[in-house]
Amino acid sequence: MNSKPLLWKFLLILAVVVMAALFSYPPGDRINLGLDLRGGSHIVLRVDPASSVEFQLGRTTTYLGARFDDAGVTYGSIVPTDDASIEVRGVPASASDQARTLLDEAVGKAGGSADPWSVSDLGGGDWRVTMPQIVRTSYESRAIDNTLSILRRRIDGLGVSEPLIQKQVFEDRILVQLPGVQDVDRVKSLLVEQASLEWKEVSYPQGVTNPGRWLPPQTREAALAMFGGVLPDDTELAVENADETSLDPTAQLWWPLKRVATVSGTELRNAYRSNDEFGAPAVSFELTQDAGRRFENVTGRNIGKKMAIVLDGEVISAPVINGRIRDQGIIQGSFSVTQAEDLSLKLRSGTIETKVEIMEERTIGPSLGKDSIRAGLISGIVGFIGVMLFMVVYYRLSGVNAVVALALNVLLIFGALGALPFLFSLAGGVRATLTLPGIAGLILTVGMAVDSNVLIFERIREELRLGKTVRSAVDQGFSKAFVTILDCNVTTLVAAFFLFFYGTGTPVQGFAVTLTIGLLASMFTAVFVSRQLFELALRRNQPDSLSI
Incomplete structure (x- = not known):
């Protein structure tokens, strides 16, 4: 049988592994730590949109005063009178026409605005300009x-x-x-x-x-x-x-x-x-x-x-x-x-x-962030070792196959987190920020990646019990388990999608990003890499039994 297709597949795996290693090293420089891991300040602000109208009235008051001063028109005072109007008081009767012209040009119809302010002569040298409702709404919306x-x-x-x-x-x-x-x-x-x-x-x-x-x-x-x-x-x-x-x-x-x-x-x-x-x-x-x-x-x-x-x-x-x-x-x-x-x-x-x-x-101290990183690493390592021992004991040599795929899965996740700033630098939409929930998502994907291997291995066992050859059992095991694995991962990806786009704050989104990357990586390692490892073992010899 021609070995070139298998060679190209392993070269592809090698290229992916090398790229993941390059983008994940050194992790301290490649992966940005979130607030809960690095420490810092978390502040939620409330903005009062209605106050923007008050600010614009004050700015317009200064602007009108400047226009009158530039034109040499005297006045007694310019004051906002309510939440939408400004009055110019004490304009001499001899400057009445000039005052109207100035106000019309500054904020009224003569100024060329699509939504001019109304200008009213109150008599006695007093004038009022009123901001239209559409302008107020525009200021508040922006x-x-x-x-x-x-x-x-x-x-x-x-x-x-x-x-x-x-x-x-x-x-x-x-x-x-x-x-x-x-x-x-x-x-x-x-x-x-x-x-x-x-x-x-x-x-x-x-x-x-x-x-x-x-x-x-x-x-x-x-x-x-x-x-x-x-x-x-x-x-x-x-x-x-x-x-x-x-x-x-x-x-x-x-x-x-x-x-x-x-x-x-x-x-x-x-x-x-x-x-x-x-x-x-x-x-x-x-x-x-x-x-x-x-x-x-x-x-x-x-x-x-x-x-x-x-x-x-x-x-x-x-x-x-x-x-x-x-x-x-x-x-x-x-x-x-x-x-x-x-x-x-x-x-x-x-x-x-x-x-x-x-x-x-909230203020999170750097020491608390270091403690969180340490706790996350310890839990991740303990979980990885526990899964590794279970797979090796329960599935024997085939469990070693799963452990290799699992290790590559973790490497690909860190490589993807390190590559995100480069891949999305122009779009600016995805942040490569690792948070404490992100570490939880990483640990979760370890278990989900093993689930894929368990489904495949159990299907291979069933095929072997039916009396099929080792090669046929491996082929049928991967092909029949693929649909189930794909269905499980797609439904989880949909949940991660909603978490990312509708979740509030970096922690929730960090969990969604890590979970998504982990699911995609597990599809590659459990279905593709693990299959090629079986192919390599079966190509070198034709065993009558399989250690599984």
């Missing part, structure tokens, strides 16, 4: 995806290896898993803080003669009292908290600021950590051309006065303006190096336009 994109940029800036950031089954939930990260407070700051940065003019009360040296009151009540108990429409209060290293860490300053920001963080071209003139950590920034021109005009009329830098509604500093500032500047504060780096990262990544809160958080 809120989760926009937040997800910004979070990814922030986490990428940390340099975390193999982070998992994805939407959960609940529409307003985002799952974040960061293997190897132990500084939970820093991570939470990056995930939750909006990083909404604004530069605002100080609204000085009457009677201030030296604005460069003036400091606001330390209580909200005292700040209101400076304006007779009621703030002007164009003014709001923002608090500045004392630094933790100051003599009184609980001290506060309540700054009266103009509602309309001069420029905002959305108009930054770049932000990076630097140092101030004293060598302390700071954040340097660069503005867009339009924002730089506007900033130059505002700083020019505020020379000798203070301007506040507001981050997420809190004043971080209020420096005195000593000269015109155009498109470059520096943010000073009581920053550590890490705080300055994180702030610049947040500003570069973009502002989170929704409110984000933490619903669940």
Whole structure:
């Protein structure tokens, strides 16, 4: 009988084994460990889509103020009045037509938008613009995806290896898993803080003669009292908290600021950590051309006065303006190096336009992950040895055949896990992450692979009892058991498919991936490799009996 087909089959097996060995070695570099094995942070976030509309109203308020300032049209105040409207108050009667034109071009019909805002003349120099419902719905529907994109940029800036950031089954939930990260407070700051940065003019009360040296009151009540108990429409209060290293860490300053920001963080071209003139950590920034021109005009009329830098509604500093500032500047504060780096990262990544809160958080230490790996390896080795002894004792030399196939099955699983990043690097859909449930899936596939050998061997025994020759019994055993093996594996693959696509979190998906790879590998080893080992033994001699 021609031996060339058998030779080619063994060359194929050898090629598969070599490829599996190359992709699985060294396992520490080839196979990424999941959060439960490596340690790290597990955080579930809740996003409030409705808050994105509130953010857009604030952004539009700043935009309208800039348009009016550029056109030289004076106004008393620009304030959001409800969850969908903004009012421009105190426009002179002589500028009424110009105000309507500005509002129409900015957000109304003349702006070319497919869904323009409505513009209403309230009389007495007051105007109202209202966001249409379709625009509100659009902002809310995009809120989760926009937040997800910004979070990814922030986490990428940390340099975390193999982070998992994805939407959960609940529409307003985002799952974040960061293997190897132990500084939970820093991570939470990056995930939750909006990083909404604004530069605002100080609204000085009457009677201030030296604005460069003036400091606001330390209580909200005292700040209101400076304006007779009621703030002007164009003014709001923002608090500045004392630094933790100051003599009184609980001290506060309540700054009266103009509602309309001069420029905002959305108009930054770049932000990076630097140092101030004293060598302390700071954040340097660069503005867009339009924002730089506007900033130059505002700083020019505020020379000798203070301007506040507001981050997420809190004043971080209020420096005195000593000269015109155009498109470059520096943010000073009581920053550590890490705080300055994180702030610049947040500003570069973009502002989170929704409110984000933490619903669940867990931190897994690296020592616990090592214990899990050790326990998983011990259980896997013990299980493998137990199965090996049973097969050799019960099926004798044929059991050795099954043990060889079983060892190749384990090697192929690790090789496939190591090859997944290469095979799916473009698609980005399958993650080669080994988790603790993944180890359980690996151990499970060992038992299922042996099931296939047991079915084949028992079928061969039946054929031998019917008086058939050894070769005929082997041929019939493999052919008749194949349909049963295929049926069992396909039904399990269907279950693994649903686990992967509908399971939540890496552990469940890791189990599904490992189980799927193990089933496919067992089909190859139990049906193909084991058959070729029998063929090799039968080709060398024609035995009258089989050790099975």
